[in-house]
Structures are given as C-alpha cells and as structure tokens.
Amino acid sequence: MAKGHASHGPKLELLQGTLDLMVLQTLDTMGPQHGYGIARRIEQMSDAILKLNEGTVYAALMRLQHRRWISASWGTSDANRKAKFYAITVAGKRQLAREVEAWDRLAGLVARLRGAEQA
Amino acid sequence: MWMRLRAIVSRLTFMLARRRLDEDLRLEIDAHLEALTCHYRRQGMTRDEAYLAARRQFGNTAVLRQDIHEMNGIAWLEDARRDLRHTIRMLTKAPGFATLTVLTLGLGIAASTVTFSVLNAVVLQPLPYRDPDSLVLLWIDDVKRQLHQTLIPHPLYREWKERSRAFSALAFSTSNTPVTLSVSGSADRLDAVRATASIFAVLGVSPIEGRVYTAQEERNGDSVAVVGRALAERRFGSAAAAVGRGLRIDGELTTVTGVMPASFAFPGREIQIWRPLGERRARVMGVGRVAAGVQLSRARQDMNAIGRQLASAYPELAADPDFPGFATNLVRLDDDVAGRDTRSALWILVGAALLTMSIACTNVGALLMTRAAARHRELALQIALGATRGRLVRQRVIESAVLALASAIVGVVSAQWLLRVLVGSLGATIPRSDAIVLDGYVLAFATGLSIACCVFLGIVSAWPADGPSLQDALRDAGRSHGVGAQRRRVQQVLIVAEVGVTLSLICGAGLVLRSLGEVRRLPLGFDPDNTLLFRMVVPNEFSTQQRRRFFDEATSRLRQLPGVRSAGVIGNLLPVSAPNSGVVVESGVEPTSAHVAILDDAISPEAFSALRVRLLDGRLFNHEDTTDSTPVAIVNQRFAREFWGNERAVGKRLRFLDDRSGGAWVTVVGVVDDMRRRRLEDEPGAQVFQPFAQAPGRGADVVIRTERSPLSLAGSVTRTIAAIDANVPVYRMSTLSERLDEFVTIRRFQVVLLSLFAGAGVLLAAIGIYGVIRQDVLQRTQEIGVRVALGASRRDVVNLVLKRCLVLTGLGMAIGWFASLAVAGGMAGLVYGVSPRDPVTFLVAPLLLSGVAVIACIEPAWRALRLDIFKALRPE
Numbered sequence: 001m002a003k004g005h006a007s008h009g010p011k012l013e014l015l016q017g018t019l020d021l022m023v024l025q026t027l028d029t030m031g032p033q034h035g036y037g038i039a040r041r042i043e044q045m046s047d048a049i050l051k052l053n054e055g056t057v058y059a060a061l062m063r064l065q066h067r068r069w070i071s072a073s074w075g076t077s078d079a080n081r082k083a084k085f086y087a088i089t090v091a092g093k094r095q096l097a098r099e100v101e102a103w104d105r106l107a108g109l110v111a112r113l114r115g116a117e118q119a
Numbered sequence: 120m121w122m123r124l125r126a127i128v129s130r131l132t133f134m135l136a137r138r139r140l141d142e143d144l145r146l147e148i149d150a151h152l153e154a155l156t157c158h159y160r161r162q163g164m165t166r167d168e169a170y171l172a173a174r175r176q177f178g179n180t181a182v183l184r185q186d187i188h189e190m191n192g193i194a195w196l197e198d199a200r201r202d203l204r205h206t207i208r209m210l211t212k213a214p215g216f217a218t219l220t221v222l223t224l225g226l227g228i229a230a231s232t233v234t235f236s237v238l239n240a241v242v243l244q245p246l247p248y249r250d251p252d253s254l255v256l257l258w259i260d261d262v263k264r265q266l267h268q269t270l271i272p273h274p275l276y277r278e279w280k281e282r283s284r285a286f287s288a289l290a291f292s293t294s295n296t297p298v299t300l301s302v303s304g305s306a307d308r309l310d311a312v313r314a315t316a317s318i319f320a321v322l323g324v325s326p327i328e329g330r331v332y333t334a335q336e337e338r339n340g341d342s343v344a345v346v347g348r349a350l351a352e353r354r355f356g357s358a359a360a361a362v363g364r365g366l367r368i369d370g371e372l373t374t375v376t377g378v379m380p381a382s383f384a385f386p387g388r389e390i391q392i393w394r395p396l397g398e399r400r401a402r403v404m405g406v407g408r409v410a411a412g413v414q415l416s417r418a419r420q421d422m423n424a425i426g427r428q429l430a431s432a433y434p435e436l437a438a439d440p441d442f443p444g445f446a447t448n449l450v451r452l453d454d455d456v457a458g459r460d461t462r463s464a465l466w467i468l469v470g471a472a473l474l475t476m477s478i479a480c481t482n483v484g485a486l487l488m489t490r491a492a493a494r495h496r497e498l499a500l501q502i503a504l505g506a507t508r509g510r511l512v513r514q515r516v517i518e519s520a521v522l523a524l525a526s527a528i529v530g531v532v533s534a535q536w537l538l539r540v541l542v543g544s545l546g547a548t549i550p551r552s553d554a555i556v557l558d559g560y561v562l563a564f565a566t567g568l569s570i571a572c573c574v575f576l577g578i579v580s581a582w583p584a585d586g587p588s589l590q591d592a593l594r595d596a597g598r599s600h601g602v603g604a605q606r607r608r609v610q611q612v613l614i615v616a617e618v619g620v621t622l623s624l625i626c627g628a629g630l631v632l633r634s635l636g637e638v639r640r641l642p643l644g645f646d647p648d649n650t651l652l653f654r655m656v657v658p659n660e661f662s663t664q665q666r667r668r669f670f671d672e673a674t675s676r677l678r679q680l681p682g683v684r685s686a687g688v689i690g691n692l693l694p695v696s697a698p699n700s701g702v703v704v705e706s707g708v709e710p711t712s713a714h715v716a717i718l719d720d721a722i723s724p725e726a727f728s729a730l731r732v733r734l735l736d737g738r739l740f741n742h743e744d745t746t747d748s749t750p751v752a753i754v755n756q757r758f759a760r761e762f763w764g765n766e767r768a769v770g771k772r773l774r775f776l777d778d779r780s781g782g783a784w785v786t787v788v789g790v791v792d793d794m795r796r797r798r799l800e801d802e803p804g805a806q807v808f809q810p811f812a813q814a815p816g817r818g819a820d821v822v823i824r825t826e827r828s829p830l831s832l833a834g835s836v837t838r839t840i841a842a843i844d845a846n847v848p849v850y851r852m853s854t855l856s857e858r859l860d861e862f863v864t865i866r867r868f869q870v871v872l873l874s875l876f877a878g879a880g881v882l883l884a885a886i887g888i889y890g891v892i893r894q895d896v897l898q899r900t901q902e903i904g905v906r907v908a909l910g911a912s913r914r915d916v917v918n919l920v921l922k923r924c925l926v927l928t929g930l931g932m933a934i935g936w937f938a939s940l941a942v943a944g945g946m947a948g949l950v951y952g953v954s955p956r957d958p959v960t961f962l963v964a965p966l967l968l969s970g971v972a973v974i975a976c977i978e979p980a981w982r983a984l985r986l987d988i989f990k991a992l993r994p995e
Contacts, residue, residue, distance in 0.1 A: 039151070053177070054151065054155070054176055054178065055177045055179070056183070058144065058183060058187065059186055059190070062140075062190050062191070063190065065133075066129045066130070066133065067129075068129070079154075081150065083147075083150060084146075084147055
C-alpha cells in the first residue's frame with residue numbers, strides 16, 4: 001500500500017534520502033548510466049562498507065523521475081544490449097548542489113561538535 | 120500544498136504510462152540479474168551459486184515491483200475504480216433492483232426539482248431590477264370605501280415627489296391603458312402605460328437598443344415612446360431597426376426612442392409601450408427606491424406625515440367624497456409580485472414534494488434492506504476472504520453514489536420534461552412563469568438532493584453490515600433468523616410510515632380537488648357556456664354619438680351572422696381593477712357597511728339575454744332607453760339589499776357622484792341576479808348598470824351567445840367588425856368559459872401538482888407493499904408449507920398473506936389519517952367550500968389506498984398459493 005511510505009520512521013527516511021543523493025551524485029559524475037552501472041559504481045566507491053540491496057536503486061530511480069530530477073531513455077549498453085539509461089536533469093543538478101551543501105554543513109557541524117568535545 | 124498537488128499530478132502522469140513502465144522495470148531487473156550473475160561467475164562461482172548470490176544481492180523482486188507499481192499510482196483511486204467495476208457488475212446482476220431504485224429515486228428527485236424550480240422562479244429569484252430589495256410600490260388606501268392599494272390621484276404624486284425624503288428616487292406609471300396601434304388599414308390593440316421618465320432609472324434597467332425618453336422630452340410633451348422587445352421585433356424585424364421609427368398610437372404619430380429587454384415588465388408583463396406621463400392628471404401607481412440606510416418603517420412614517428400635511432394643504436380635496444384620501448400604503452415590490460396566494464400555494468406544494476421524496480427514500484430503504492438480506496452470504500464470504508470493514512463500507516458508499524447519480528440523471532431529465540408540460544399548460548397565468556427554467560440554482564438543488572440520497576442510501580445499506588459477526592453470517596447465510604427478523608421489522612416500520620405519508624398526500628390532493636369542484640359549482644349568476652367574448656375600442660376622436668352608432672351597428676350586424684343567437688355589449692364584463700363608483704341613493708336605509716364598493720357598468724339590453732342573467736324584479740333595458748329618455752338603471756340583488764333592505768328597489772332613485780348624467784337622478788327600473796365577475800370565491804358585491812345607449816364608453820366587451828362552438832365564429836366576427844371600421848381593433852377574444860378558467864388557475868395548478876404527487880405516492884406505496892409482502896412470503900415458505908401440510912386450505916393461505924398486508928397498511932393509515940387531519944388544518948387557506956375535515960375526502964382516501972394495498976398483494980398471495988410444499992419443506 002502506498003500509505004506505507006509515510007509511516008516509516010525518520011531513520012529510514014534519512015537512509016532513503018541518502019541513496020537518492022548517491023544516485024544523483026553518481027549520474028552527475030559519470031554521465032548517463034543504466035541501473036546496473038549505478039549499482040556497480042556505488043558498490044565500488046563504498047568499498048563494501050555499505051550493504052546495498054541493489055533493487056532499491058530502481059526504487060530510488062523511480063522516485064527521482066517523479067521529482068523530475070533525472071530523465072530516462074532506452075539506449076544500447078557497452079555489452080551491446082538494450083538498456084534504460086538515466087541522466088541527471090538541470091533541476092537535478094540544482095537539487096544535488098542543495099543537498100551536497102546541506103550534507104557538508106551537517107558534516108561540518110558534527111565535526112565541530114566532535115572537535116569541541118575533544119578540546 | 121503545492122508540493123502535494125505536484126506529486127499527485129506526477130503520479131497521475133506516471134499512472135498513464137504505467138503498463139509500459141512495469142514492463143520496462145521487468146526487463147531492467149532481468150538484465151540486472153543477468154549481469155550480476157555474470158559478474159559472480161567471473162569471480163569463480165558455479166552458475167547456480169552465482170545466480171543465488173545475484174538474487175540475494177538484488178533483494179526481493181516481487182516486493183520491488185509492487186512498490187514501484189504503487190509509486191506510479193494513487194492507491195485510493197485504484198481501489199475506487201476496482202470497487203466501481205465491482206459495483207456495476209453487482210448491479211447489472213440485479214437489474215430489477217437497480218431499475219426500481221433508480222426509477223423510484225428519480226421520481227422523487229423529479230417531483231422535488233419541478234417544485235423547486237417553480238418556487239425558485241416565483242419566490243426566491245430576485246426580480247430583474249437593480250437592487251430589488253430597496254424597491255417599494257406606493258398606493259393609496261381608500262379608507263372611506265375600504266379599498267386597499269388603489270391608484271394615486273393627482274396631485275398627490277407630484278407633491279410626494281417634492282416632499283418625500285425617504286426615497287432616493289420616485290417614479291409613477293398609469294395602470295395598463297391599452298392603446299390602438301394603426302398599421303395601414305388594420306388596427307392592433309396593445310397594452311401600454313404612461314410613466315414618468317424616471318421609471319427606468321428607478322428600476323435600474325437600461326434599454327437594449329436606443330435610449331429611454333428624457334425628463335426634458337416629458338416636460339415638452341414630445342410624442343415619444345419606449346417599446347418592448349416583442350413589439351419591436353414584430354413590427355420592425357429587430358430591436359435595432361425600431362429605434363427612431365414612427366408608430367401611430369391612438370392616431371398620434373410617435374417616435375420610438377428605445378427598446379427595453381424582454382425581461383422588463385413593469386408594471387405588468389403584458390406592457391409593450393411606455394410613453395411619458397407629462398402633465399396629465401392621471402391616476403397612477405408609484406414605485407420608489409428607498410434611500411440608503413432608510414428602513415421601510417421609516418419610509419412609511421415619512422409618507423404618513425406627508426399625507427397629513429397634504430390633507431391640510433388641500434382642504435377641498437379632503438372634503439371631496441370622490442377623492443380616495445391621503446393614506447399611503449407601501450409594499451415591497453417582491454412581496455407584491457408573488458402574491459400571498461401564490462406563495463402559500465407553493466409552500467404547500469414544496470411540502471408535498473418533500474413528502475413524495477420521503478416516500479421514495481423509504482421505499483428505496485426497504486429495497487436496499489431486502490437486497491442486503493440477499494447479499495448476506497456474499498458479504499460474509501468477502502469478510503472471510505479478508506476484506507476489511509472499511510473496504511466493505513467503501514463498496515457500499517460507491518454503490519450508493521452510482522445509484523444516486525443515475526437517479527439524479529433520471530430525475531433531472533424527467534423534471535425538464537415535466538416543467539415544459541407544466542409551463543406550457545398553466546404558464547401564462549402564474550406570475551413570472553417565464554422565469555421557470557432549470558437554471559444553476561435548480562441544478563444545484565437537484566445535486567444537493569442527490570447527495571443527500573447518496574448519504575441516505577449509504578447509511579441504510581451499510582447499517583446491517585455492522586450487525587452480524589463472521590460466524591453468524593456464514594452459518595446464517597440469509598435464513599430468516601436473528602438479524603433477518605430484525606431487518607424485517609425495520610422494513611415493516613418503513614412501510615407503515617410510507618403508507619401514512621401517502622394517505623396525507625391523497626387527502627391533501629383530495630381537499631384541493633374538492634375545493635376546485637366547489638368553486639366551479641358556485642352560482643355565477645350568468646351562463647358562460649357557448650358564449651364568445653371579445654373587446655373592441657373605438658378611436659379617440661369618436662364622439663359619444665359615433666360610439667353609440669358604431670356599437671349599435673356592430674351588434675346588429677353580428678346578430679345576423681349564422682350561428683349567433685344574441686349579441687350585446689357591456690363596458691367591462693370581468694373587470695381586473697377595483698371598482699370606483701360612488702353613488703348617493705334616495706330615501707334608502709343606511710347600507711350595512713358604511714361605504715360599499717360598487718361595480719358600475721354600461722350594458723346593452725341584449726347583453727343581459729346573451730349572458731342569460733335572471734331578472735328578479737321590474738324590467739330589463741329596452742331600445743326606448745336612450746339619451747332623450749329619463750336616465751334609468753338596473754341594480755343587482757346585493758345592491759338592492761344593501762341600500763333599500765326589504766323595500767322594493769324598483770322605482771327608487773340614485774345619483775352617481777361623478778359628473779356622469781350631469782348629476783341627475785337615475786331611476787331604478789329592474790333588479791337582476793348577482794353576477795360573479797371577479798374572484799369567484801368572493802361574494803358578488805353591489806352592481807349597478809346603465810343602458811349602454813345612455814353611457815357609451817370608448818371600449819366595451821362584446822358578448823355573443825352562439826348556437827355551436829363559440830370559437831368557430833371568431834373569423835366571421837373579426838371580418839364583420841373590420842368591414843364596419845378597420846381602425847377598431849378586436850382583441851382578447853376567447854370563450855367566456857376560458858376566461859372564467861383563469862380565475863381558478865392557481866387552484867388548478869395545485870390540483871394538478873398535488874394529484875401528481877399523490878399519484879406518485881400511491882405508486883411508490885404499492886411497490887413498497889408489494890416488495891415487503893413478497894419478501895415476507897419468501898421467508899415464510901417453510902411455515903406456509905407446514906400449514907398446508909397440516910391441512911390449511913387455499914383460502915387460509917391467502918388470508919395469511921392478506922392479513923399481513925392489511926395489518927401493515929391499516930396501521931399506516933390509522934397514523935396517516937390523524938396526521939392528515941393536522942396537515943389539512945394547515946391547508947385551511949387553500950380549502951374552499953368544504954371543511955378541512957371534509958368527510959368525503961377522509962373516507963375515500965383510505966378506501967382508495969386499501970384497494971391499492973390489496974392489489975399489491977395479489978402476486979405474493981398467488982406465489983404463496985402455488986408453493987410446492989415438498990420443495991418448501993425440504994431442508995436446505
């Protein structure tokens with residue numbers, strides 16, 4: 001049921017947002033990618049610290065399409081197979097900048113708090 | 120809020136492409152899994168191991184696909200659509216139930232909508248004037264003659280205009296004074312008034328073409344006129360073409376300055392020509408716009424004070440017995456337009472419509488309960504399969520909405536049709552009937568009613584769903600125990616109520632029908648059958664001598680037409696406005712009421728015979744009664760009684776207060792029967808007649824007694840008059856009976872509508888009784904089987920069914936009978952000639968309804984008789 005989304009706790013909400021951010025960042029860095037490629041890239045970069053259910057990437061992709069931050073089109077993969085390619089949109093780039101900034105500020109705050117504690 | 124909306128829009132757009140998106144996703148997942156499997160195999164896993172690892176790494180595909188599927192849609196909309204499909208499937212499976220429900224509710228909605236649209240047009244809708252709430256009509260109350268709301272005499276209105284402070288503007292108009300419009304060789308009679316130039320501004324209506332005449336033109340006495348749209352289009356082809364053109368009105372060449380919209384209807388709907396009042400010393404009616412912030416009561420006080428000032432300023436008028444006085448009467452314009460009679464009649468109809476609607480709802484309630492009983496097992500099954508209570512309720516709501524919507528469509532369409540029939544047959548004589556249409560307000564009303572129906576249906580049908588527990592439902596499965604019995608009791612209560620309400624409707628319809636009959640049976644004092652009536656007006660410039668000659672010649676030529684028995688003239692047979700004559704009688708007793716309203720008229724000798732008026736004493740007029748002979752008069756019985764009591768009236772003398780007959784004494788030569796010439800319900804007042812030859816007016820009604828159908832003579836009558844003088848218009852031609860019918864239009868309107876409602880009520884009650892009794896027989900199948908097996912005769916079985924039917928209807932009628940008595944008390948104003956507790960009505964109505972109830976039981980009784988007892992007794 002669609003209602004389920006709203007009833008998740010804040011912790012899950014954050015995780016979901018994080019995945020969305022990672023997908024956006026991936027597309028921004030690497031250009032248009034298919035779902036498998038995105039999953040590989042995140043796995044590589046995470047260095048196995050992140051336990052990722054790769055199916056959730058597709059949920060994130062659909063969510064981002066709903067917000068019009070990415071667009072999708074069919075194309076041909078390196079392996080010469082038909083695949084759906086996702087690309088970040090202008091609105092998506094703006095959103096990414098906003099989220100990265102928020103993320104950095106949050107990280108900075110945490111760092112400052114930790115610094116204050118150590119002093 | 121904005122984000123929410125955007126999310127919904129995006130979901131909706133994705134929903135449209137959903138099938139493709141789902142397919143895309145399936146392909147993507149497959150490709151992804153395949154790629155992952157390859158990836159693991161390259162790391163050295165076996166095929167199966169690699170596949171399993173890929174699945175593990177990917178997660179649950181079914182859940183993912185479901186999640187994404189739901190992301191691309193709106194859950195409640197999806198569910199609603201599914202339920203809608205389900206509902207329509209269920210309804211088409213029970214077409215009888217669906218049709219009956221929709222027709223029943225549709226009938227109720229149609230009845231209520233029709234009544235509401237009439238009410239809306241006549242009472243609720245604002246008048247087509249600017250800010251109509253601040254408009255009032257001004258009249259004079261003639262205290263001496265006890266006449267209310269009479270025309271305002273000169274010079275009062277000119278003084279009012281000077282002195283009044285309570286009004287921001289005042290305007291005056293004569294009452295309808297028809298004029299003759301001559302068009303090359305023929306003449307047309309049109310309703311017209313003279314009005315001050317301010318009338319258009321006071322009412323706040325602008326012309327659709329041209330301009331209205333100005334105060335300057337009015338002062339100059341210019342021959343200008345504003346005409347109605349209908350006249351402009353008839354005479355000049357279009358409203359625009361009329362401006363600046365000339366019209367010959369009563370022989371005077373008049374320039375059209377502007378054309379008013381069709382909705383402009385002051386002071387009456389029939390008026391087509393408005394001309395400046397100028398300096399004429401006419402009697403007029405007034406209309407004023409109360410100044411901002413002034414209460415109507417303040418305006419009344421103000422006018423009364425002015426009245427007192429004027430009474431002392433004009434002592435000679437105050438002393439004049441013919442002068443109606445200075446007492447003003449202010450009425451709000453909208454109160455005046457929809458008269459009190461019409462209003463109360465309409466509210467009664469609204470009551471009747473609501474009762475019909477309640478019967479319809481009761482019926483549908485009973486139907487739904489029957490259906491709920493039949494669906495018991497289906498519901499239980501749905502619950503067992505995991506349908507939530509919310510889901511079940513939603514299904515019911517959707518079912519109700521579908522039924523209510525269908526009923527609304529049926530209702531509005533039939534209302535539209537009914538209205539056309541109704542306005543077509545009765546329209547002309549109901550005030551503002553031209554405004555009776557299905558407009559936005561009416562549709563809003565019908566919609567509101569349908570929503571109310573929907574809620575009602577939902578509650579009734581959802582109600583039993585709370586009752587049974589799952590186990591009960593599955594075990595019971597529609598048998599006649601427990602909840603079934605309780606539901607049946609509720610149904611029976613509904614039927615009892617329905618029968619009661621129906622009886623009230625029948626009684627109401629019966630009372631107005633009987634009243635109409637009584638009014639029709641009133642002695643008229645003349646014979647309206649086979650009588651043709653029309654009006655003629657001679658041109659202004661005719662001298663008294665010419666008038667006399669014209670009417671003489673006209674009637675004698677008419678008498679020679681084949682099919683004509685007699686033809687005569689009378690000044691105004693059925694006068695619209697109040698009488699105005701004052702008389703002084705010689706050596707009489709004081710009349711019983713100080714100042715009797717007297718209707719006086721000129722009549723030719725033949726008119727009495729054409730009307731078949733009974734002569735009670737003395738003689739009728741004859742051709743020796745001319746200008747040269749002694750002035751004579753005939754009075755009616757009421758007149759004689761009022762003025763001379765038991766003394767013989769013939770030979771007494773009287774004198775008219777106006778200058779007629781040079782103030783000479785007039786001798787009474789005969790007494791005739793009282794004629795009902797105004798509202799039929801009113802007792803005829805005092806009437807006095809002079810020979811037409813001694814007092815010929817410009818206009819007169821011609822009365823022709825015919826041998827065959829009066830209207831078949833219309834053509835030859837018109838030709839005969841045109842042959843004498845083509846400039847004399849012949850108009851308002853109809854049979855006398857038709858004209859008398861107009862007196863009872865409102866009553867007929869009530870009778871038609873109330874009978875319609877009562878008829879609908881009876882039909883619905885019959886359906887309701889049939890449904891319940893049939894259900895009863897079905898549920899008592901076993902019991903009846905046992906009785907038959909134990910030796911009950913066919914007659915016993917029929918009695919069993921009939922008894923149930925009669926107990927229910929009898930109970931309903933007993934309650935309804937007393938309710939009807941109360942309702943009848945409220946209808947006292949509409950009832951005429953019979954008691955509101957009229958024994959005939961209150962006896963016939965229950966008999967009628969019992970008859971219908973018995974007829975409704977025939978089929979169930981027959982079903983009970985044909986019962987196969989072996990089948991009936993076999994356990995399920």
